Amino acid sequence: MLIRNIEKFLRQTGMPATKFGRLATHDPRFVLDLRNGRIPRSDTERRVQEFIRSYDQEHAHVG
Numbered sequence: 001m002l003i004r005n006i007e008k009f010l011r012q013t014g015m016p017a018t019k020f021g022r023l024a025t026h027d028p029r030f031v032l033d034l035r036n037g038r039i040p041r042s043d044t045e046r047r048v049q050e051f052i053r054s055y056d057q058e059h060a061h062v063g
Contacts, residue, residue: 024051
C-alpha cells in the first residue's frame with residue numbers, strides 16, 4: 001500500500017510530509033490527501049515509488 005510505504009519513508013528520513021509531497025509530486029498536500037483517503041492514479045503511484053527508490057539510493061551512504 002502506497003501510504004504505508006510513504007509513512008515508513010517519512011519515519012526513516014525525518015522528512016516532513018509536505019516536503020515529500022512537493023518533491024515527489026509537486027503537491028505539498030499529497031500525503032495529507034492520501035491520509036484522508038485519496039487514491040492516486042497509477043502513474044502518480046509509480047512516480048512516488050521511483051522517488052523513494054532513488055532517494056534511498058542517493059542517501060544510502062548517510063548514516
